[in-house]
Amino acid sequence: MLDEKLEPIFNEVLQRNPGENEFHQAVREVLDSLGAVIAKHPAYAEAALIERICEPERQIIFRVPWIDDKGQVRINRGFRVQFNSALGPYKGGLRFHPSVYLGTIKFLGFEQTFKNALTGMPIGGGKGGSDFDPKGRSEQEIMRFCQSFMLELHRHLGEYTDVPAGDIGVGQREIGYMFGQYKRITNRYESGVLTGKGLTWGGSRVRTEATGYGASYFVERMLGTRKQEFDGKKVLVSGAGNVAIYTMEKVAEFGGKVIACSDSNGYVVEENGIDLDLLKEVKEKRRGRVSDYAKARGNGAKFIAGGRIWDVPADIAMPSATQNELTGADAATLIKNGVIAVGEGANMPCTPDAVHKFLEAKVLFGPGKATNAGGVATSALEMQQNASRDSWTFEDTEERLATIMHNIHDTCAQTAEEYGAAGNYVLGANVAGFIRVAEAMRALGVV
Ligand code: GLU
Numbered sequence: 001m002l003d004e005k006l007e008p009i010f011n012e013v014l015q016r017n018p019g020e021n022e023f024h025q026a027v028r029e030v031l032d033s034l035g036a037v038i039a040k041h042p043a044y045a046e047a048a049l050i051e052r053i054c055e056p057e058r059q060i061i062f063r064v065p066w067i068d069d070k071g072q073v074r075i076n077r078g079f080r081v082q083f084n085s086a087l088g089p090y091k092g093g094l095r096f097h098p099s100v101y102l103g104t105i106k107f108l109g110f111e112q113t114f115k116n117a118l119t120g121m122p123i124g125g126g127k128g129g130s131d132f133d134p135k136g137r138s139e140q141e142i143m144r145f146c147q148s149f150m151l152e153l154h155r156h157l158g159e160y161t162d163v164p165a166g167d168i169g170v171g172q173r174e175i176g177y178m179f180g181q182y183k184r185i186t187n188r189y190e191s192g193v194l195t196g197k198g199l200t201w202g203g204s205r206v207r208t209e210a211t212g213y214g215a216s217y218f219v220e221r222m223l224g225t226r227k228q229e230f231d232g233k234k235v236l237v238s239g240a241g242n243v244a245i246y247t248m249e250k251v252a253e254f255g256g257k258v259i260a261c262s263d264s265n266g267y268v269v270e271e272n273g274i275d276l277d278l279l280k281e282v283k284e285k286r287r288g289r290v291s292d293y294a295k296a297r298g299n300g301a302k303f304i305a306g307g308r309i310w311d312v313p314a315d316i317a318m319p320s321a322t323q324n325e326l327t328g329a330d331a332a333t334l335i336k337n338g339v340i341a342v343g344e345g346a347n348m349p350c351t352p353d354a355v356h357k358f359l360e361a362k363v364l365f366g367p368g369k370a371t372n373a374g375g376v377a378t379s380a381l382e383m384q385q386n387a388s389r390d391s392w393t394f395e396d397t398e399e400r401l402a403t404i405m406h407n408i409h410d411t412c413a414q415t416a417e418e419y420g421a422a423g424n425y426v427l428g429a430n431v432a433g434f435i436r437v438a439e440a441m442r443a444l445g446v447v
Contacts, residue, residue: 002028003035005045013054020103022323026110026348027054029355033430036419044438047446053437056109057090058082060156061102064130066148069138077101078149080128080156080164083109086440089160090126091116091376093167093196096145096174098133105129107323108167111347112376114433115369118408121380126162128153134169146177153178154185159192159386165379166196168322171242172208176201192386195379204382206397207375212246212345213398214374215318215366217405219343220254222364222425223316225413228340231255234314238262239321240283240290243345243372247318248276260312262321263290267309270301313337320345328353335361344368359424370412370429377404 002010013027031050038045064076079102082090092112095104105127113125132145156162166175175196183189191202199205206213216230223229235256237244240263248258252273260269261279268274268290278297282288294303310317310330317339319326323346331354334342341364344350348368350358358365378401385391412428421427 001035002032003038005038006031006034006050009050009054012051016055017103017106020106022107022348023103023110025352026107029352029426030110030114030430030434033427034434037431037434040419043442044435047442049438049441052441053084053113053434054110056081056083056106057085059102059106060153062152064132064145064149064152066141066145068141076130076132076145078128078130078152079105080153080162081105081109081126082156082162083125083127084113084437085124086437086444087117088122088124089158090162091123091165091379092125092127093129093165093376094170094174095127095129095167096132096134096169097129098131100129100131104323108347111369113437114430115373116376117433117436118370118411118429119373119377119380119404120407121377123163123376123380123383126164127167128164129167129170132169134174142174143177146174147181150178150181151185154182157182157193159190159383163192163379163383164194165376166242168241172196172198172203192383195382197382202382202386204378204385204397205392205394206401207378207382208242209246209249210378210401211243211372211375212248212320213250214377214401214405215243215247215320215343215345215371216250216254217374217402218366218371218409219316219318219341219364221406221409222343222366223341225423226340226364229254230316233257233316234259235316235318236260236309236312236314237318237320237345238267238309238325238349239319239346240279240293241321243375244320245276245280245283247320247345248274248279251318252276256316259314260309261290262309264321265289265291266303266305266307267312268294268301268303269309269312270297272300274301310334315340317342318345319349321349322346323348324351326350326354328357330354331357335363339363342366343371345372347372355426359426362423364423365425367426367429369433370408370425373408374401374405377401
């Protein structure tokens, strides 16, 4: 429930940001957790601190013209929302998807601010992207789009200013084209300006795997609080992109069996476990769909077009596709089927109703801003390596990631307990993230 002191703040957010539903949802979720904080530390409600946290420091919207393979001029809209730089340079990914509008980027930038604070690394929060649809575009079209996008964006970036990375629709290929264009425009090999780079041009080992691996570390630790583990459990991982694939890889390493994954066309279910090598081949090499995987795999795999992956009975669910992909009705189905843990690999994949149902049913629930923070944490490790012109081993980097994820888990658990909500990782993550950002903002004055 929203504290009465926070209600006017939320109403103002609604008024100032009309029609941006995802942003409202993300703000509401954090404010719902803050009542106890301002009761305990009234100073956090002073100097319009919460109001300032809800207002991005800077919002950039720009035209991205490019020429398609038929010679036709196309126009997309580019965004970068520099949300909060109290803890460090703005940091957060770029999303290329036709559904992107300002409200998407603001919700992601807001979440990112608290997520980044939770990692304990010196990074502020930001997010960007475009309504460009990479699906069906040729290699050349993708490159021309990325170059045009960066031609405008470069003036707002810098290793001490703003450091983007990937998100949905932006992987190593796109980061490469954008880094190439940034390098050309600025005449600087400024490795630390983008993360998620390739290993031969400044990237970090484990960055590709980091979000999925990190989410698995988080859930394994969460299961441990109830003397449970992945070993022998049936797991659903929605999505089939970077986060989903490396979640499946680590879950399998932990002994869990991933029996289903999905994309926007439907899901594939396979009781003996998804063949990850084949899925990687189809997704990463052929840039194919989950239905192509099912076809290539043959009898064992069943593709259900348009179905809901959450109907498949399982012990653990890791929604790793996109926002609001798991509804209250899906949560009810999962609970009825005996789910014991849910870890958000994507950003805000569970609707507020779904989150409420999981918490009420005492299902272990890891919110995205904690569970999926391994991606951005490893981006910060990439920035460290770039700053010192160093390159760490896979083992060393993964060990650091595991430690960071365990710390995030323990911080959320301890904070929840301290605020009388033991086991509520949503409250723990929101409060712990908020306090870190708020402390820094108070120290830096009204800026
Ligand atoms: N897009 C990722 C996220 O949602 C990664 C951001 C980054 O590495 O900067 O956290």
